[in-house]
Amino acid sequence: MAGLKMFPRRWGPTRPLAIAAAAVLATMSASPARADWLRAESERFVVYSDGGANQLRQFTQELESFDRLLRIRLGVSLEAPTYRKLPVYLLGSRTAMLRVRPGAQDGLAGFYMATDEDIFGVARRDEEMHTLKHEYAHHFMMQNFSHAYPAWFIEGFAEYFATADFKRDEIHVGKYSQNRAYWLINGAWVSMEELLAERPGASVRHRETYYPLAWLLTHWFMSDTERRRTLGTYLAAVGDGADPVAAMRDATGLTTTELQRALRRYVRERMTYVVMKTSFDATNIVVTTLPKSADDLLLLNQRLKVGVPEEQRAATAQDVRRAAARHPDDPLALLALGHAELHFGDAAGAEAPLQRLIELDPDHVEGLQYLARTRMDAAAASDDRDAALRLKVEAQGYLSRAYVADDANYVTLLLIAENRADSPSYPNENDVAVLEQAFVLAPQLGVVRINLAQALLAHDRNIEAAGLLRPLVADPHAPSSTARALLQRAEGRSEADEDDVDDHDISVTPAPSDPAARE
Known part of the structure; x- marks a missing residue:
């Protein structure tokens, strides 16, 4: 990798606002003629596509570059091992999207699934990679930073990095998406109290500005060295159980009203983004052609993993x-x-x-x-x-x-543990080791964390169990009631109220054999 230099750049106050206020029209393209399915394997990804080989290589290279960007910006070693390569399915049409996920809404550009049978991403070839980058940022966060982050930061973090723009010899980090900027300028903002304390799907007023504001608040913190330190203080406090609204006031010295004013000024003034003067070495990518059966069955088999x-x-x-x-x-x-x-x-x-x-x-x-x-x-x-x-x-x-x-397949490890769950000796030390290995491979999957936490509790390793569970309780999309009950037990709180957690009945929570339960 070439030497790395970073330079701030600014957005002028007029041109970005005009662009942001413009309507964004979705365009539909005709489905291309059926082509052979190709498989590209790189250092950290396995990408499937029925498009051309050159486009597949370019897409795979950008995914690898995005992973490297996250590692550089967040202090994760470029040499850290990859235990499991992430499969990604690159699709050419809405029809193909529906083969994987029946009932997908119009305009869906991609999605990410973590299930008991697979963890994978799906993206449209004729769309920008914003959605997939957003979801991969979540995947990366759960892989490398197991912490109980507030919901707004989880989403703001993903949005901040999803707009990364890769040029020939530089990377732009911290630019805006037109959709998010449009709502910041033209929409009524969700209140700061609700942004800090609620999940994005909660019933709050002006919820359409939740994601844009989460991005803006993250951008505000990330654009200044002192504010980045303040953000670290705030995140540590929330992770330790502090009220997210009070913790923000304590960390920044600003009331929610003052914080909102600061963000409005930040939007009106010249916002900076970072230009990283760097070029990544090309990743070794091996492309192979799949058999004809892939035309009929590759996506259909993934549908079985998503749920029907x-x-x-x-x-x-x-x-x-x-x-x-x-x-x-x-x-x-x-x-x-x-x-x-x-x-x-x-x-x-x-x-x-x-x-x-x-x-x-x-x-x-x-x-x-x-x-x-x-x-x-x-x-x-x-x-x-x-x-x-x-x-x-x-x-x-x-x-x-x-x-x-x-030996690096988390599904096998989950099944090994489940197959022993009704044994009188479960969970012994070997069972714990099996589940710990599953967690290393798939920390994004809730059932992995819950099963390991249950086993750790049986061995009085409550602090470790609590660390596994807090991110599930803080999940902005689907907070787990099971994880919440186990966390209360790990922390010694309200045990008598948790009827579904019994001190003498520690067993694996089976991964749902009914795929509909994965929705």
């Missing part, structure tokens, strides 16, 4: 059956068919395609995981204790094979 509404499950299973029939003995077709039967069809019907899959590829990790799941589900449904034990032993055999094939 109950009324669409039978039709989805039938779609997979028809598609798989066109590709006999193809590994992706066998995997998708077994996957669909397991979730939405005949569970017994999953056996044949999954067994055939591991006959063709004995180390197929997902195939082994789904076979283990069939045994675990059958054991849970059995009234015969000996039969259930035999099924769990079979499941453990499949999971052991999956772990040997890939």
Whole structure:
């Protein structure tokens, strides 16, 4: 990497405002002719696309550059290991988006999912990468900074970095998005008290300005060295349990009214952004062509991981059956068919395609995981204790094979722990080690944090458990009531009121076998 220099630049008071006030019109382009699906693998990403190879390489390189930018700006070593590469699906049309996520709203440019079966991103090829950068910033924060940040900062942080603009030999950091700027100039601002204390989805007045204000407040802090130190003081206080409104007053010396005035002045005056004079070395990217089955089944298989509404499950299973029939003995077709039967069809019907899959590829990790799941589900449904034990032993055999094939797969580790959850010795030290390894691989997934926290509580490691749970309780989109109850217990508060947490019943919270529960 070339030498790094940073220079502030300013936005003039007239031109940005005129641009921000302009209406933004969405344009629709015709879907391109079907092309082969390509797979690009780089240092930290695996990207799938049915577009051209050059565009795929460029997209993958920008993702790698964005990851490096976050590492440089936030003090994370560029040499830190990547335990799990993030899969990203680059799509060319709304129709393709609907194949992954039925019912997706018009104009959806992308999304990010963390489920018990996969953690992945989806983006449109004909859109800017803003949405994906925003979601990857969340992913990066949870991977590297496990802290109970206030909701406004979680969103403001993601918005601040999502606008990063990569030029040939420099990176612009801290510029605005036209949509956010438009609302700041033309919209009624949500109150500072609600911004600081509420989640973005809460029922507050003028909620359409929540994200723009979260970005603006983050930008205000990040644009000045002294204010950055103040922000650190504030975040530490909130992480320790301080009221977010009072902590802001204590850290800045400003009332909420004074803070809002300061932000309005900041918008009217010349706002700075940072120009990083740098160029990243090109990432090694290996592009391969996927088999023809990917046209029919790659996105459909991801839909099974996202979740399908109950009324669409039978039709989805039938779609997979028809598609798989066109590709006999193809590994992706066998995997998708077994996957669909397991979730939405005949569970017994999953056996044949999954067994055939591991006959063709004995180390197929997902195939082994789904076979283990069939045994675990059958054991849970059995009234015969000996039969259930035999099924769990079979499941453990499949999971052991999956772990040997890939010891950095968090799904295997979650299943290993779940398969032992009703054992009298659970959770022993090895169980804790398994869940700790799952957490290293997938700290973004709530069930990983909850299961590890439960195991740590059983070993009186309450402080560590509390540290895992606080980010879930602070989650701006879906705060976990289970995590809140466990956190109260870890901190020794209101234990008698938490009926769903029993000191003598510490067990794994199963990852939802019903995909609809993942929505």
